[in-house]
Every structure is written in structure tokens, then in C-alpha cells.
Amino acid sequence: QSVLTQPPSVSGAPGQRVTISCTGSSSNIGAGYDVHWYQQLPGTAPKLLIYGNSNRPSGVPDRFSGSKSGTSASLAITGLQAEDEADYYCQSYDSSLSEVFGTGTKVTVL
Amino acid sequence: QVQLVESGGGLVKPGGSLRLSCAASGFTFSDYYMSWIRQAPGKGLEWVSYISSSSSYTNYADSVKGRFTISRDNAKNSLYLQMNSLRAEDTAVYYCARVGGGVTVNWFDPWGQGTLVTVSS
Numbered sequence: 001q002s003v004l005t006q007p008p009s010v011s012g013a014p015g016q017r018v019t020i021s022c023t024g025s026s027s028n029i030g031a032g033y034d035v036h037w038y039q040q041l042p043g044t045a046p047k048l049l050i051y052g053n054s055n056r057p058s059g060v061p062d063r064f065s066g067s068k069s070g071t072s073a074s075l076a077i078t079g080l081q082a083e084d085e086a087d088y089y090c091q092s093y094d095s096s097l098s099e100v101f102g103t104g105t106k107v108t109v110l
Numbered sequence: 111q112v113q114l115v116e117s118g119g120g121l122v123k124p125g126g127s128l129r130l131s132c133a134a135s136g137f138t139f140s141d142y143y144m145s146w147i148r149q150a151p152g153k154g155l156e157w158v159s160y161i162s163s164s165s166s167y168t169n170y171a172d173s174v175k176g177r178f179t180i181s182r183d184n185a186k187n188s189l190y191l192q193m194n195s196l197r198a199e200d201t202a203v204y205y206c207a208r209v210g211g212g213v214t215v216n217w218f219d220p221w222g223q224g225t226l227v228t229v230s231s
Binding site: 091 | 214
């Protein structure tokens with residue numbers, strides 16, 4: 001059972017903005033630990049999308065952005081494209097459990 | 111380019127053992143912590159274990175502690191996961207990943223393509 005909670009699914013039309021929340025607690029995100037985000041396209045391995053709350057690795061479009069506040073973090077996708085249809089996971093450190101992942105969110109492009 | 115290639119997955123009976131390998135290339139393997147992460151069929155990601163660059167430090171998820179052992183051979187640029195006393199709930203795709211950041215700021219990048227472990231009688 002994951003300690004980071006994400007909505008099971010979000011959807012949007014092409015060009016729209018969608019956000020994915022990642023809710024934790026005082027032993028992980030709320031304790032100040034960074035949040036990272038991954039994109040998993042169907043049938044492939046996860047790929048790092050955001051690290052250190054809001055940093056994009058080289059090659060990741062600036063349509064993807066991350067933020068963190070209190071015990072939660074968010075991933076925003078602006079200008080939604082068909083190729084963004086995937087599963088998205090947040091990840092952080094928990095003082096009791098070590099590394100933890102979110103429950104995952106499926107993004108559907110309408 | 112940085113590449114991680116897992117191998118060693120397969121079908122094993124409950125209580126059995128399996129050893130996974132991950133071959134690394136395109137970076138100085140001995141400079142990085144490495145990790146194993148798994149994903150049960152149709153489920154989310156679960157961190158399994160990581161090991162420091164010199165093998166001096168290892169850590170495990172509670173779900174595998176005492177049954178799985180992570181190790182590495184820097185001379186061979188290889189990471190391993192010895193899995194004993196396997197259970198049905200260990201059935202998953204196992205990914206190896208390079209660890210970025212440090213201490214409690216760890217992210218995983220890149221990931222290998224994964225190897226499927228199926229525990230069933």
C-alpha cells in the first residue's frame with residue numbers, strides 16, 4: 001500500500017492543461033523530502049520526467065512542470081498532446097519506509 | 111549512451127530462488143548507487159532495494175527484507191538481485207535503475223527495460 005496518493009485518472013482534450021496531485025504526509029513530502037515524477041508509456045519502462053520537485057532532465061519538454069507545497073506535490077501538463085497519454089507516478093523518500101512511489105495516475109487524451 | 115539491460119527473469123515455483131542481473135554501459139558504473147524497482151502486473155511501482163557505489167551500504171523494502179540480497183560487481187559493470195523464498199506476490203517486472211541525487215534525495219534515471227519474474231506452481 002503506497003503512502004503517496006494520486007488520483008487514478010485524469011483526462012483532457014488536446015491543448016488543455018491537466019494537473020496530477022501527489023498527497024503525502026509529515027513523514028515524506030511534509031518532512032521536506034523532494035518529489036520526483038515519472039512517465040510510463042504503455043508497455044515501456046518508466047522515464048524520469050521531473051526531479052527535485054521542479055527540475056526537468058534534458059530532453060523533457062517544458063510543457064511538463066512540477067511543484068511542491070506542504071504535504072503535497074503536483075505535476076502539470078500544459079498543451080496536452082496525444083503522446084502524453086501514459087501513466088504518471090510521483091516518488092519521494094519516507095523516513096520510515098525509504099523510497100516510496102505514488103499510486104499512479106492514468107492520463108487520457110480525449 | 112547510458113544503457114541498462116536486465117536478465118534472469120522467468121518462471122519459478124513458490125519457495126524457489128532466482129538471480130537477476132543488470133548489465134550497465136555508457137557511464138562510470140562504480141560512481142553510482144543502483145537500485146531495483148518492481149511492478150506487479152497491472153499495478154504500480156514498488157521500490158525494492160538499493161546499493162551504494164562501493165557496496166558498503168544496502169537497503170531493502172520491508173516486503174523483501176531477509177529474502178532478497180542486492181549486490182554489484184564494479185569490475186563487470188553489473189548489478190544483481192538474489193531472490194530467495196519467492197512468493198506469488200513477488201510476481202512482477204523487475205527494473206534496475208541508476209540512482210541520481212544523494213542520501214534522501216534519490217531519483218531513478220535511467221531504467222532498464224525490465225525482466226519478468228513469475229512465481230507460480
